[in-house]
Amino acid sequence: MEIVVFYIFAAIVVAAALGVILLRNPVHSALALALVFVCLAAMYVLLNAPFIAAAQVMIYAGAILILFLFVIMLLAPEPESGAGALRFQRAFAALFGGALILELVLVVASAAIPAPAKFGFLPAAPAGDVYAIGKLLFTDFLLPFEITSLLLLVAMVGVIVLAKKKA
Amino acid sequence: MFLDPLLLNIIITLIKTIVMIAALLGAFAYLTLVERWVVARIQSRIGPNRVGPRGLLQPIADAIKMIFKEDFAPAQADKIVYTIAPGIAIGTALLAWAVIPLGPPLMIGDLRIDLQIADINIAVLYLLAIGSLGIYGIVLGGWGSNNKYSLLGALRSTAQLVSYEIPLGLALVGVLMISGTLSLRQMVEQQAGVWNVVWQPLGFIIYFICSVAETNRLPFDLPEAETELVAGYHTEYSSLKFAFFYMSEYVNILTVSAIASCVFLGGYQGPLGIAPGPHWLILKIALIIFVFMWMRGTLPRFRYDQLMNLGWKVLFPLSLANIFVTAVVLLVIGK
Numbered sequence: 001m002e003i004v005v006f007y008i009f010a011a012i013v014v015a016a017a018l019g020v021i022l023l024r025n026p027v028h029s030a031l032a033l034a035l036v037f038v039c040l041a042a043m044y045v046l047l048n049a050p051f052i053a054a055a056q057v058m059i060y061a062g063a064i065l066i067l068f069l070f071v072i073m074l075l076a077p078e079p080e081s082g083a084g085a086l087r088f089q090r091a092f093a094a095l096f097g098g099a100l101i102l103e104l105v106l107v108v109a110s111a112a113i114p115a116p117a118k119f120g121f122l123p124a125a126p127a128g129d130v131y132a133i134g135k136l137l138f139t140d141f142l143l144p145f146e147i148t149s150l151l152l153l154v155a156m157v158g159v160i161v162l163a164k165k166k167a
Numbered sequence: 168m169f170l171d172p173l174l175l176n177i178i179i180t181l182i183k184t185i186v187m188i189a190a191l192l193g194a195f196a197y198l199t200l201v202e203r204w205v206v207a208r209i210q211s212r213i214g215p216n217r218v219g220p221r222g223l224l225q226p227i228a229d230a231i232k233m234i235f236k237e238d239f240a241p242a243q244a245d246k247i248v249y250t251i252a253p254g255i256a257i258g259t260a261l262l263a264w265a266v267i268p269l270g271p272p273l274m275i276g277d278l279r280i281d282l283q284i285a286d287i288n289i290a291v292l293y294l295l296a297i298g299s300l301g302i303y304g305i306v307l308g309g310w311g312s313n314n315k316y317s318l319l320g321a322l323r324s325t326a327q328l329v330s331y332e333i334p335l336g337l338a339l340v341g342v343l344m345i346s347g348t349l350s351l352r353q354m355v356e357q358q359a360g361v362w363n364v365v366w367q368p369l370g371f372i373i374y375f376i377c378s379v380a381e382t383n384r385l386p387f388d389l390p391e392a393e394t395e396l397v398a399g400y401h402t403e404y405s406s407l408k409f410a411f412f413y414m415s416e417y418v419n420i421l422t423v424s425a426i427a428s429c430v431f432l433g434g435y436q437g438p439l440g441i442a443p444g445p446h447w448l449i450l451k452i453a454l455i456i457f458v459f460m461w462m463r464g465t466l467p468r469f470r471y472d473q474l475m476n477l478g479w480k481v482l483f484p485l486s487l488a489n490i491f492v493t494a495v496v497l498l499v500i501g502k
Binding site: 063 | 245247248287288289292293295296297298299300302303306307310318321325326329332349
């Protein structure tokens with residue numbers, strides 16, 4: 001049952017991810033990316049991590065991608081024609097993309113990945129994983145957590161400064 | 168039982184889902200009628216009273232009219248996006264109801280039937296996530312129509328929904344700190360004695376204002392301000408596609424009212440724990456929706472900058488202050 005659900009969502013994720021890079025219209029690409037995020041969330045649910053799943057949908061699909069769409073719609077760029085200003089980047093793209101694929105193949109081939117004992121739902125955490133995540137964030141990962149909040153503060157101040165200058 | 172438990176479970180869930188969708192769409196149809204009655208009363212008009220006794224068959228007449236209208240699409244529209252947008256709007260609106268607990272579990276013989284489709288332990292986050300997906304219906308509808316008014320309406324509504332989502336979520340955090348659970352069922356069960364609104368009056372007010380903004384209702388109906396934008400994001404929609412947008416708006420009103428009832432007003436619990444059951448939840452939802460309609464009949468629309476000021480400079484700091492005070496009080500009483 002779980003494996004069937006996994007393959008259905010995996011197929012959609014791969015198809016949608018291809019759509020992100022192959023579709024000509026930027027709005028369609030953004031929509032395909034939204035589909036990727038939602039289906040990834042479904043996979044987190046299969047991995048018994050509903051909190052991560054909800055956060056994935058809320059933050060990536062619900063906030064970040066909506067802002068992408070917002071900008072795309074305001075700028076209303078022409079659909080990509082295939083030829084244009086970005087042409088010289090093709091050689092670089094092929095080079096670095098090829099290097100990345102090679103690296104991934106090497107890593108996966110050389111790493112000893114233990115076979116999963118049983119695919120499917122892991123035993124449910126009784127208090128819910130939210131409790132466990134909160135506990136970890138405020139003990140072991142307190143410093144990275146606080147540094148992240150500082151980063152966000154810097155970004156916010158930066159935005160306000162930029163917006164004030166114009167007015 | 169002679170049935171496999173997994174199969175039985177799937178069948179029960181399917182039946183619950185179908186009943187829930189039918190009930191929601193029925194509620195939508197009659198909400199439109201009630202809204203027209205209430206607003207007519209506020210504006211000293213008579214309101215619908217021609218179709219059937221006291222106008223009771225009006226929603227059915229409206230539905231038939233809607234189905235037989237021409238399904239028109241603008242020539243320059245992005246056909247795929249234009250078509251899926253209403254589907255996303257109504258789909259996400261209905262999905263939210265999967266986690267709303269309607270009443271205490273029913274016992275039929277040995278079989279326990281929860282009056283809730285799925286009791287997941289992150290229900291509150293699920294609702295926020297589904298709510299944030301609902302924006303897609305509006306944005307895509309506005310962009311896909313290839314119409315200036317539609318696009319402006321969609322952009323306004325994106326800004327409005329994203330801005331008001333933040334204080335809405337933060338208003339719920341205060342309750343989460345008190346209840347210590349993200350499951351709506353547990354939250355409702357904890358409120359058998361005292362409702363959360365007693366501990367979180369400010370949270371409730373912030374949540375209510377934000378939920379009005381999230382459902383695009385007056386005084387926050389800027390996305391479809393008819394004097395400026397014709398009809399906003401659904402200007403180019405007709406027939407059943409328009410009906411889907413219309414439905415999703417009313418289902419969203421039902422959803423935010425149901426969340427307010429479950430999180431702040433005790434859900435299916437009666438006052439002082441008297442006779443818990445779905446009737447209390449329905450009564451509370453009806454009361455909240457009446458306030459929605461009352462506001463529509465009496466308040467003028469906000470200006471766009473006023474809307475943003477209210478969201479970011481008033482509601483957002485207030486909701487943070489609410490969390491801070493709640494945390495300090497919880498720390499002092501050592502809970």
